[in-house]
Amino acid sequence: MTTAPATRPTTVPLDPEVRSVGHMLRRRVAATPDRRAFSFPLPNGSWDVITWEQLGIRAAEIGAGLISLGVTPGQRVAIASSTRIEWVLANYGIMDASAATVTVYPTTIAEDVRFILDDSDSTVVFVEDADQLAKITALRDELPKVTHVVLMAGDLPSGADTSWILTFDALRHRGVELLRESPAVIDQRVDSTRLEHLATLIYTSGTTGRPKGVRLPHRVWVFEAFAAEVTVNECAEPLLTIDDKQFLWLPLAHVMGKLFLVFPLHFGFETAVDGRIDKIVENLAVVKPTFMASAPRIFEKAYNGVEATMVATGGITEKLYRSAVKNCGKVFDADNGVGHAGPWTRMMARVGDKLVMSKIRQRFGGNARWFLSGSAALNPKIARWFGAVGMPVLEGYGLTESSAGSCLTTPETYRTGYVGRPLAGMEVRTADDGEILLRGPAIMDGYHNNPEATAEVLTADGWFHTGDIGEIDELGRVRITDRKKELFKTSNGKYVAPALIESTFKGLCPLVSQMMVVGNGRKYASALVTLDEDAATAWAEKAGLSGTYREIIDTPQVHGVMQGYIDELNEGLNRWEQIKTFTILDRDLTVEQQEITPSLKLRRKVVAQHFADQVEAMYPEE
Structure with missing residues (x-):
């Protein structure tokens, strides 16, 4: 095997007072109660905002509402919804109740929904709308463990069985009543939660075969937050600060989206949340984020959109654009150890940046310091284009089984086509056939109810077989070339x-x-x-x-x-x-x-x- 050079600490010190996601939320609320926590769109097109204190109150109400429905510590509560503020509140409420979140994509076919809810032993299911409610209702006879369904948006349909179905507001009202009677109920649940307790159960979306439930305890989320802090603080300018603003469109049923619900708790920055993919570019101009994590497809579409506009415009505008891309690209390459950019090139790049690139950045809100690409390989040409525009795309790497964050590119370790070095506390190796292996606190506990599948990917000494083929350079940076099975x-x-x-x-x-x-x-x-x-x-x-x-x-x-x-x-x-x-x-x-x-x-x-x-x-x- 080839082992990555030991470029970062092999352990990450954790705060002993932070033993769960619920502890992280409580600490954030106490530290910055009046700062903006989340902003989100309203039906009329405007945006609303809640502070950390308001978020803490709403999460506690949801958590108490779940407790009033009989949810006990460790029980599973599912969310079948696209990315929206109610997803955020439901998840934090589940954490406050010391239960575990089971994520379900709203596009999941009915048979897989039935399998996930049954296999996970989910007792309560949050559903986004009437369509998701109808899907669960049609499966009711096959889901005897599900005791309640909570409708996030809209009114209950006519004739709905209210002994089984309730609205989001009704759940909150139940929570308010319980908190009035037992004010300490949420603190008691949070205090009883430990790092080893299950926090999240994510069923792999499954490019082939039946989904497998990945068991992620609170340990992985707490570790990811503290490891990210160590890693980003190595940069000349920290990548994440309390003054940043995230735009979060990622599916929260996906591990990468889930990770970016944990980071705000630790760093304290604001997150604008809206999962409508067709609104991403429009939202960027409105939200004006300083960063965004995304799958490569969104960066490809953005690049193609600008290219198409320039080709359609033609003339001097396209010529200026091509010149700016050429010169700014050379400077970006040179600043990252590839080639050379002399004084003339740098001067022309400054001109191109002022005339062209600054206008392109305005399409993305004008404040973006960087983007993060994950989930699949980003084409180097597109990465270089974003770097030339002045919004570098830093690639990250991880899987559901490794809590999304295993490797991260930083400006100081940037190399086109590479996903960076392992996070502090994580180890990376390549097997003899080139497969990437990972080990560290971010690795899952195993697959739910599936010890055979767990044994296939986890070795006795803790190495996780990723199924990805790659290589490690002399500085410990990882490059993924393909999926082993593909x-x-x-x-x-x-x-x-x-x-x-x-x-x-x-x-x-x-x-x-x-x-x-x-x-x-x-x-x-x-x-x-x-x-x-x-x-x-x-x-x-x-x-x-x-x-x-x-x-x-x-x-x-x-x-x-x-x-x-x-x-x-x-x-x-x-x-x-x-x-x-x-x-x-x-x-x-x-x-x-x-x-x-x-x-x-x-x-x-x-x-x-x-x-x-x-x-x-x-x-x-x-």
Whole structure:
């Protein structure tokens, strides 16, 4: 095995008074009661805000309401909802009740919802709206352990069984009544909670197979907060301070979103929360955050959007943009140890930044100091573009089983294509076959009710097998190249790493939305491609094409330009990796059809099934 150099402390000192997420919340409320904690959109389009003191009160009311429903310490309470303020309050309330949060994506199919709620022994389920309520109601006879369902938004439907279903406000009212009778009930629950007690049960979204429940005790969240503090304080300018402002759109059912509900408790910064993906760019301009964590797809869309705008505008504006990208990119590279930028280049970069890049930054609110990318590999070209614009994207790495945060890039350790060094207190190795192994306090306790699966990934001495293939450089920085299970072999016996090829292509082609490389057991590699509708439409208009999206993608001009990008991609690939043929699909991949996960990862098996005819058509001689 190869072990990463010992670049950070092997242990992280924890505050003995902080033994759970509930302790973290109570400490934050006491420390900064009047500071803004969360802001969130209202139905009329305006934004509201609550302070830490107000948040603490509402969380206690929710926690007490759960206790009034009979929730005992350690019992599981599920949340089936998109990202919204009620999710936040419900989660903190569950922590106050010393229960454990079970996360459920609202897009999860009914059979998987039934399995998750049953396997987790959930007794109470928060549901976002009438649609989620209907899904749970239809499963009622199959969920005997569920005693109550709490509707987060809207009124109860006509004829609803109120012995089983109650509204969010009704739950809070029950909590208020209990707190009036027993004011110390929440403090007692929090004080009884320990690091080893279960805090979160996250079922892997499952690109293949049935979901597995990942058991994350309070230990992992407390450790992540203190380890992050040690890590970011190594920077010349701390990455996170109480004066920062986060924009949180990530699915809170995903471990990365969950982690960014813990960090505000520790650092005290404000979080603007809104999970509507179609509102992200608009919200950035309104919220004006200093940072945001995201999956690569959002950065790809933002990059493609700016590129499409510049191409459509053309003329001197596009020329100035291209010059700014070139010169600011050279300076960014030089400042991160790649190449050289002389005085002339730096002067031209300053001009380009003032004329062009500052205006692009305003699209993102104007205050962004950095972004964080996780969940999948970010294309180096797109990372370089954001760096040139003055909003560097720092990559992080982790899995549900490692509480999301295992490695983090900082400005001082930045290297394009790398996910940084392990957090303080975490160890990283590569196995003989290149698989990344992790060990440390952030690793899960195991899979719920699944000791066989646990034994497959956790060794007796605590090393977790990630399933990711990668490498570690001389400074301990980690690079992820592909998923071990996603590598496939052509009929010629050559291995192909599809994710790396797909990520590279997204950096080359501003029109692409999704790409999935196929070819397992075939003579050559091919690809299914979808286009970004806005970018493709803008390109088509400039090219003199008209028609709907489906009409545009069938034109020789679109196929010609896509072939050009494929040719450019192939120039950097080994012969057996090269894409011999491709098909442009007539629609994008969607979460609703289970083709991508809510965290925007490809579900390869589902995509292959949905587009089996298109795949077969690319291999006519077989």
